[in-house]
Amino acid sequence: MFKLVLSDPSIFKTSFDAISSIVDEVQIEVDSDGLRLNAIDRSHITYVHLELKESLFDIYECDKPIKLNLDTEELMKVLKRSKNDDVMELTVDVGNLILTFEGAVKKTFKVKLIDLEYDTPSQPDIPYDIKIPIPVSILKEAIQDIEIVSDRVSFEVDEDKLTLEAVGDFADAKIEYLHGEKINEKARAVYAISNIKEMLKAEKFSDNTYLSIGTDMPLTLYLELLNEEGLLSFLLAPRLEEED
Amino acid sequence: MFKLVLSDPSIFKTSFDAISSIVDEVQIEVDSDGLRLNAIDRSHITYVHLELKESLFDIYECDKPIKLNLDTEELMKVLKRSKNDDVMELTVDVGNLILTFEGAVKKTFKVKLIDLEYDTPSQPDIPYDIKIPIPVSILKEAIQDIEIVSDRVSFEVDEDKLTLEAVGDFADAKIEYLHGEKINEKARAVYAISNIKEMLKAEKFSDNTYLSIGTDMPLTLYLELLNEEGLLSFLLAPRLEEED
Amino acid sequence: MFKLVLSDPSIFKTSFDAISSIVDEVQIEVDSDGLRLNAIDRSHITYVHLELKESLFDIYECDKPIKLNLDTEELMKVLKRSKNDDVMELTVDVGNLILTFEGAVKKTFKVKLIDLEYDTPSQPDIPYDIKIPIPVSILKEAIQDIEIVSDRVSFEVDEDKLTLEAVGDFADAKIEYLHGEKINEKARAVYAISNIKEMLKAEKFSDNTYLSIGTDMPLTLYLELLNEEGLLSFLLAPRLEEED
Numbered sequence: 001m002f003k004l005v006l007s008d009p010s011i012f013k014t015s016f017d018a019i020s021s022i023v024d025e026v027q028i029e030v031d032s033d034g035l036r037l038n039a040i041d042r043s044h045i046t047y048v049h050l051e052l053k054e055s056l057f058d059i060y061e062c063d064k065p066i067k068l069n070l071d072t073e074e075l076m077k078v079l080k081r082s083k084n085d086d087v088m089e090l091t092v093d094v095g096n097l098i099l100t101f102e103g104a105v106k107k108t109f110k111v112k113l114i115d116l117e118y119d120t121p122s123q124p125d126i127p128y129d130i131k132i133p134i135p136v137s138i139l140k141e142a143i144q145d146i147e148i149v150s151d152r153v154s155f156e157v158d159e160d161k162l163t164l165e166a167v168g169d170f171a172d173a174k175i176e177y178l179h180g181e182k183i184n185e186k187a188r189a190v191y192a193i194s195n196i197k198e199m200l201k202a203e204k205f206s207d208n209t210y211l212s213i214g215t216d217m218p219l220t221l222y223l224e225l226l227n228e229e230g231l232l233s234f235l236l237a238p239r240l241e242e243e244d
Numbered sequence: 245m246f247k248l249v250l251s252d253p254s255i256f257k258t259s260f261d262a263i264s265s266i267v268d269e270v271q272i273e274v275d276s277d278g279l280r281l282n283a284i285d286r287s288h289i290t291y292v293h294l295e296l297k298e299s300l301f302d303i304y305e306c307d308k309p310i311k312l313n314l315d316t317e318e319l320m321k322v323l324k325r326s327k328n329d330d331v332m333e334l335t336v337d338v339g340n341l342i343l344t345f346e347g348a349v350k351k352t353f354k355v356k357l358i359d360l361e362y363d364t365p366s367q368p369d370i371p372y373d374i375k376i377p378i379p380v381s382i383l384k385e386a387i388q389d390i391e392i393v394s395d396r397v398s399f400e401v402d403e404d405k406l407t408l409e410a411v412g413d414f415a416d417a418k419i420e421y422l423h424g425e426k427i428n429e430k431a432r433a434v435y436a437i438s439n440i441k442e443m444l445k446a447e448k449f450s451d452n453t454y455l456s457i458g459t460d461m462p463l464t465l466y467l468e469l470l471n472e473e474g475l476l477s478f479l480l481a482p483r484l485e486e487e488d
Numbered sequence: 489m490f491k492l493v494l495s496d497p498s499i500f501k502t503s504f505d506a507i508s509s510i511v512d513e514v515q516i517e518v519d520s521d522g523l524r525l526n527a528i529d530r531s532h533i534t535y536v537h538l539e540l541k542e543s544l545f546d547i548y549e550c551d552k553p554i555k556l557n558l559d560t561e562e563l564m565k566v567l568k569r570s571k572n573d574d575v576m577e578l579t580v581d582v583g584n585l586i587l588t589f590e591g592a593v594k595k596t597f598k599v600k601l602i603d604l605e606y607d608t609p610s611q612p613d614i615p616y617d618i619k620i621p622i623p624v625s626i627l628k629e630a631i632q633d634i635e636i637v638s639d640r641v642s643f644e645v646d647e648d649k650l651t652l653e654a655v656g657d658f659a660d661a662k663i664e665y666l667h668g669e670k671i672n673e674k675a676r677a678v679y680a681i682s683n684i685k686e687m688l689k690a691e692k693f694s695d696n697t698y699l700s701i702g703t704d705m706p707l708t709l710y711l712e713l714l715n716e717e718g719l720l721s722f723l724l725a726p727r728l729e730e731e732d
Contacts, residue, residue: 074414077392096416105382107389110416138593145595148565170562172584172598318658321636340660349626351633354660 002030002066004090005059009082009101010204011225015050015232016079018202020072022046022234027118031065040121046195047218047235049123056229058087068097069116078109124235128212128220130157130187132179136203136223139211142175143200147193149173152239155213156188187215189238199234206232216240246274246310248334249303253326253345254448255469259294259476260323262446264316266290266478271362275309284365290439291479293367300473302331312341313360322353368479372456372464374401374431376423380447380467383455386419387444391437393417396483399457400432431459433482443478450476460484490518490554492578493547497570497589498692499713503538503720504567506690508560510534510722515606519553528609534683535723537611544717546575556585557604566597612723616700616708618645618675620667624691624711627699630663631688635681637661640727643701644676675703677726687722694720704728 006012019026023039030036034053040046054060078099082088086101096110142164146153149168156163157179164175196219205223212220216238223232250256263270267283274280278297284290298304322343326332330345340354386408390397393412400407401423408419440463449467456464460482467476494500507514511527518524522541528534542548566587570576574589584598630652634641637656644651645667652663684707693711700708704726711720 071414078415078417081389081392105386106420107386108418108420109389109393112414142593142595145569145597148569149597170559170600171566173566174596176594176596315658322659322661325633325636349630350664351630352662352664353633353637356658 001061001063002090002092003059003061004030004035004057006057006088006090008084009079009086009088010084011052011056011230012088013079013082014202014204016072016076018199018232018234019048019050020076021198021201022048023072025114025116025118026070026072027116027120028068028070029065029120030062030068032062038120038123045192045237046198047121047124048199049231049233049235052225052230053228055227056225059089066092067118068092069114069118070097070111071114074111078111081107081109124218126212126214126218126220126235128214128217129185130183130214131210131212132157132162132181132183133208133210134162134177134179135207136200136209138177139196139221140200140203142177143193143196145175146173151193152190153193153196154188154190155219156186157183157213158186159183187213187217189213189216189219190240191219191236192239195236199236202232202234206230245305245307246334246336247303247305248274248279248301250301250332250334252328253323253330253332254328255296255300255474256332257323257326258446258448260316260320262443262476262478263292263294264320265442265445266292267316269358269360269362270314270316271360271364272312272314273309273364274306274312276306282364282367289436289481290442291365291368292443293475293477293479296469296474297472299471300469303333310336311362312336313358313362314341314355315358318355322355325351325353368462370456370458370462370464370479372458372461373429374427374458375454375456376401376406376425376427377452377454378406378421378423379451380444380453382421383440383465384444384447386421387437387440389419390417395437396434397437397440398432398434399463400430401427401457402430403427431457431461433457433460433463434484435463435480436483439480443480446476446478450474489549489551490578490580491547491549492518492523492545494545494576494578496572497567497574497576498572499540499544499718500576501567501570502690502692504560504564506687506720506722507536507538508564509686509689510536511560513602513604513606514558514560515604515608516556516558517553517608518550518556520550526608526611533680533725534686535609535612536687537719537721537723540713540718541716543715544713547577554580555606556580557602557606558585558599559602562599566599569595569597612706614700614702614706614708614723616702616705617673618671618702619698619700620645620650620669620671621696621698622650622665622667623695624688624697626665627684627709628688628691630665631681631684633663634661639681640678641681641684642676642678643707644674645671645701646674647671675701675705677701677704677707678728679707679724680727683724687724690720690722694718 037050082101086103089100091098099109101107146166149171150166162177208224219236221234270283281294326345330347333344335342343353345351390410393415394410406421452468463480465478514527525538570589574591577588579586587597589595634654637659638654650665696712707724709722
């Protein structure tokens with residue numbers, strides 16, 4: 001028996017908008033506790049983790065663990081057709097994930113499950129001291145600011161500020177955000193803007209977002225649902241400044 | 245004497261948005277009763293019929309029948325420049341249809357009449373038992389849903405539902421609409437999505453819309469103005485499922 | 489000491505949206521009275537003049553005259569990143585114009601000053617008797633109307649009306665605007681639509697706009713801020729109707 005019902009398809013839509021721009025294929029693991037996905041892109045630059053607890057769902061029936069291997073682009077095409085006030089139901093038959101969106105009409109999509117040798121990447125465990133709550137909208141706009149001068153951006157944290165900065169051929173850009181946190185150390189690392197923009201597509205997952213960085217360490221972006229019922233996180237490898 | 249005044253140019257704008265995507269050239273026949281247009285596309289797949297009764301117009305002066313041969317694309321370019329709260333006036337001079345839109349400013353467009361050997365296609369008379377009222381917006385969205393998996397769609401009607409369905413390479417899609425009509429038979433036919441999308445451009449013509457189908461028969465979409473003052477209808481030939 | 493602070497960056501944004509589409513490089517002259525820019529495009533078709541008085545600014549410190557040579561496209565990229573409710577600050581360091589936009593975050597952009605042999609074009613002094621106040625939105629829409637039939641437009645003024653008109657291959661277009669001014673003479677000239685569209689990008693500079701024309705003379709468009717604190721004007725050379 002496998003049946004999950006969720007009254008807000010936007011959690012899936014926004015997650016897979018980001019995920020499908022990072023990885024082509026994924027394995028979703030579902031068991032009695034909830035749903036999990038771990039993936040890493042081909043170049044091993046971005047690691048993505050999604051988990052949704054069973055308590056988040058209106059109906060959650062999963063009597064034995066199941067692995068769903070999916071083409072993320074095909075899944076995203078279907079998720080885009082949902083409306084935020086539709087009720088979404090997930091079931092399976094032989095070889096398909098069945099997504100039903102019920103609103104003014106009933107829409108049923110069967111997405112073919114794919115064959116996939118999938119080694120779930122192990123989640124890197126990086127101890128961070130710096131954790132800064134920041135609205136994704138602020139981050140998104142800052143990246144658009146930086147983008148006019150460069151395709152790289154440095155993130156720098158000190159006691160007071162998070163500073164995003166880049167030096168370009170014709171202009172330089174610097175965005176300063178007062179974080180209001182009690183932070184006693186500094187950190188600085190450089191990332192590729194194109195990778196950051198992929199993550200930020202998950203913007204609507206949650207308003208409860210924060211990021212962590214360490215000097216020349218990965219950038220981690222966390223988007224957390226209320227009551228710990230869901231988490232979407234991204235871990236993005238830094239670029240060495242000498243690279244080109 | 246030829247002068248027609250209408251306080252809502254959107255009826256023309258939305259009609260010709262659909263018509264100009266189906267046929268390049270048309271003949272509009274005007275007499276003391278009203279205005280009529282019958283046309284069929286080059287491939288003889290879509291037949292379109294428009295009629296607007298004289299009572300719909302604020303001023304209607306047409307003392308002898310007249311035939312206006314027009315390039316639909318040129319006419320549409322002009323109609324697009326109207327605003328919904330403009331007053332539209334149609335007159336003629338030698339060789340031109342003159343369209344005036346009067347709002348904050350007065351806009352006058354002269355569109356050249358064209359030479360055209362025009363055999364008005366006779367309207368196919370197809371007896372249908374199945375007539376289903378359905379908002380064009382529902383139909384439009386269902387077609388967008390189906391489009392992600394295929395370029396063809398089957399329409400199927402039974403006692404309870406209108407079902408649009410398609411099978412694709414990576415996913416299948418099915419949209420079910422409870423029609424709420426008293427229908428005692430079934431029907432099923434397949435159509436090309438691109439042709440359906442052309443018709444649906446006429447969306448704003450009326451909220452009073454319904455469709456008819458028969459097994460392997462044309463799909464008919466009717467858009468009717470209040471008080472029978474106007475009708476826009478499309479008749480779309482079915483595709484054989486064996487075709488490719 | 490050079491520091492200008494303005495609480496409405498949109499004046500700069502809309503000005504340079506137009507200016508950057510007309511000229512690639514400009515010299516902005518700043519002294520204790522205010523800021524001035526005069527420029528002419530490579531083909532000597534459009535002359536643009538911008539002046540902003542010191543009283544317009546919230547803070548205005550400029551103890552010695554300064555000339556800022558800038559690439560208009562690079563400057564425009566930066567100005568686009570401002571929000572209308574940001575506070576904009578302009579300062580300089582060696583070789584850079586520094587623009588700061590302060591709102592929810594603080595954005596600092598350094599735009600490189602360029603080397604430029606700049607002969608400030610002298611402003612043509614054309615005595616006009618005809619001055620017609622007209623909202624830029626009306627002008628913009630009329631140009632879009634005309635554009636569907638031609639790439640040239642004639643402006644004609646008489647006692648009652650400003651008439652924009654063009655004759656096309658498939659259709660003609662005429663837009664009549666009742667100017668409500670006391671004008672005792674007539675004038676007529678033809679302009680290229682592409683050049684007019686460049687000027688109209690400055691739409692949001694001011695609601696206080698008027699135009700002047702003379703027979704076969706340049707078209708002048710004036711956009712004036714309240715209390716004579718700023719002026720943006722464009723002078724556009726006419727096209728001879730025989731040209732092609």
